[in-house]
Amino acid sequence: MGCAIVVSEPSVLQDLASMLRAGDGADVTFVVGGRSFPAHRCVLAARSAVFRAELFGPMKEKAATRVKVDNMEPSIFEAPLCFVYTDTLPDGDGGVATDDDKDRNVPMQHLLVAADRYGLDRLRLMCEVGMCHSIDADTVATTLALAEQHRCMQLKNACLGFIASRGMLGAVVQTSGFCHLVESCPLVLLEILDKLASLGM
């Protein structure tokens, strides 16, 4: 028999986003640069091995309800927190650029660091994709250093390929990012040379 009943869309992710926004039933609060983020231990632990260890690990007080986060801006912390609940990033600032939105390159670098810190591999890959799309001569050395420090192999390979592409090296070595790369990851220079050699330059 025909049936005209319309079933609404699934809403778990929206319900979790509302729960995060309202802080309903929160049992832990992260304090980041003076701002408080109420959250839910079980969700954090289900989504990240790092949060699981922090909140339920044998070394931690099980009843710890306030967790101070050092070395991170509140606006950066907000993004991985939202990602934990919804698999997406908050609207507005801190979002992963879907195309060559270079203005977002800097927050995305911070976001990648945060994703790595909390073991959010999918978010890290999303950042790698965003940064990969916005590689240019000015930023590639900085991006390469970051990729090296956070073991982003695919982003690193994209950077090496870009630097070794014809006529690019001259512009790249003059950037301040390249100085930073030389200081922070000197062994990567060898990989740039290998890449150039493999391309017959």
Next chain:
Amino acid sequence: MGCAIVVSEPSVLQDLASMLRAGDGADVTFVVGGRSFPAHRCVLAARSAVFRAELFGPMKEKAATRVKVDNMEPSIFEAPLCFVYTDTLPDGDGGVATDDDKDRNVPMQHLLVAADRYGLDRLRLMCEVGMCHSIDADTVATTLALAEQHRCMQLKNACLGFIASRGMLGAVVQTSGFCHLVESCPLVLLEILDKLASLGM
């Protein structure tokens, strides 16, 4: 610049399903017919106003960690619990039939009752769709009684339309379900007559 990095699929729902299965970080346990179901108060409250009232309402002990569920089979309770975490039903028994799988009609009726009890409107609609697809002369009166008792207007209209379709009434009035309907919801008989009248019979 092209980018070959592949980002994995979103995994919030799988992660929540694992959390439910393992009971990790559970802070409430439902006891249903001798079986225990560990769960997470914040997720339940985010997804259902009924659970929210039960677990966080002013009338309840906030620290209640064991909740006894009466008048429900464990196998039935499992389905709405899974739905709360994932917006889908567990595989195997208790699932909503996607086509005319009449063997599942009885558990789906129980599921609809459970969905109504916990205020899970989308699950209730899914049950209505499943039951709507399996309406036949033998079961339509029972389904109509259930639709009436749980305010499922769309399923009720589908049942009325089926009963009033040409040549169907004779078979329906001979079923035991029709006796049950007469006893439990006698006013619906008037609606059947109205339906027949509106179709010019």
